[in-house]
Each structure stands twice: as structure tokens, then as C-alpha cells.
Amino acid sequence: MPINYYIFLSIALFAIGIVGVLTRRNAIIIFMCIELMLNAVNLMLVAFSKMHHLAKAGTVATAGTDGQLFVFFIMVVAAAEVSVGLAIIVMMYRNIHSVDVNFLNRLKH
Amino acid sequence: MNITHILFWFLSVLAVFSALMVITSKNPVHSVLWLIVTFFAISGHYILLNAQFLAIVNIIVYAGAIMVLFLFVIMLMNLNKSTEPIKHRWLQWAGAIAGLCLMLVLVAALKDTEIKGQAALVNSGDIGLIKNLGRELFTTYVVPFEISSILFLSAMVGAAVIGKKE
Secondary structure, three states, rough: OHEEEHHHHHHHHHHHHHHHHHHEHHHHHHHHHHHHHHHHHHHHHHHHHHHHHHOOOOOOOOOHHHHHHHHHHHHHHHHHHHHHHHHHHHHHHHHOOEEHHOOHHHHHO | OHHHHHHHHHHHHHHHHHHHHHHHHHHHHHHHHHHHHHHHHHHHHHHOOHEEEEEHHHHHHHHHHHHHHHHHHHOOOOOOOOOOOOOOOOHHHHHHHHHHHHHHHHHHHHHHOOOOOOOOOOOOOOOOOOHHHHHHHHHHHHHOOOOOOOHHHHHHHHHHHHHHHO
């Protein structure tokens, strides 16, 4: 499969995530769009890893392993990030009884 | 047009469509369910690329653990009716146009790179299997692996401290 297809698919998913972050006001939906962007990057890394494996298959047997391990570490960090982020959103809901990010403008004044 | 191409296009269309539904659904619960569909489509892409370990981890960690956590928080806050106030119409348009401009710039920058002619190996290659990844993880990457355990411990403590009622 040509690598260009994977690049364009990842760009499309990443741009959809960006549009979601910019147009929605619900903090949980914004958080989900960030997860979507992380997954777009993961897909790109796996595709590049397989591309590298194909290019170096004759000389190095395990070429491209690093890309897949980076994806594994991104998943680890994303899991930790989600637990802390959802705790922050729950605390925000408890204090202002809403998850609308436009209420969080105290730094503006 | 063999079965690999058909599967690639089906999974790509499914991923992009469900990602669009994530950002356009009014109901947050529907957004979470569409995001789960997106993650399954991306896992299908991993299986197509023969990255079987990552496909299973993606389903278990993302579709299993993280999305259940999201759903749990949404249910806890009783957000399943669409109460979200809408942004100004022109602000929404500005966001959409900004995202599309980013997509245009990235596509224009990356469509003629030097790796254009290369291909990703689908359906074969054994670097994505657990044997190879596990050996590499516990020899070359053993220090980041141990550090990630400290990260998990601190995230657990942080979530408990933030979520505590004072």
C-alpha cells in the first residue's frame, strides 16, 4: 500500500481533531478530539515503521521496531493523561456545575 | 483491486466518517460511541499492517479502558441530554476554516516528499508480533519502560488527589 495513502488518512484524522477542538465548547468532547489526534499520529508512526521495515528488510531484520514501540509509549502516556484530565474535568464540574470551557476565563480579566 | 485494497478503503472511509460524527454529534454519549468506532477502524488498520500487538493493545486500552472512563464521567455528570451551548456561528466557521487550512498546508507540503514512491508493507513482516516487540522492549527500551511505571504511579496519585473532596 503506498505510504501516501496513510499520510493523507492521518492528516485527515488530525485535521478533524483540530476542527473539533476549535468548534466545540464541551470540555469532554475537546478531550476526546485530543485522543483522536493522538491516534492519527499513532497510525502514521505504524505506517512509517512498516515502510522502513520494507526498505531495510534485506540488511536489518528488525528495522522499524522502534516506531511501534513509540506507539506503545504514546498509548501509555495517553492512558495516564486521560486519568488526570478526567479528574480535572470532574473537579471543574463540581466547582462551576458545567463543563463549558468558556466559563474558564478568569485569566482574561 | 484485491481484498487488501478493499479493506483499506473501507476502514479509511469508516474512520473518517466516524471521526466526523464525533465532532458533529450533539449528544456527548453518541460522540463517545462514534469515537469507539473510530478506534476499531484504526485497530483494523493495524491488523492490516500486521502490527497485531498494537491492534490488541489499542482495543484493550483505548476502546476498553479509556472510552469506558469517558462514558462513566459523562453518565456521572448527567450530560446525556444535549445541554451544550453553541458557539457563535462565525466562530464555528472560523474554527472549521482554520482546520481545513491546516489540512491543506500539510497535504501540500507532504504530497511530493522523497518517500512518495515507497510503500508500507501490508499483510506480512513479523516486526509487529509480540515476540520481536517484547525482546526489544526489555533490552533496548527497558529504562523508558521502568520510567513509565513511575509515570503511572504519579498519575494515579495525582488523579486521587485532584478528585478528592476537600
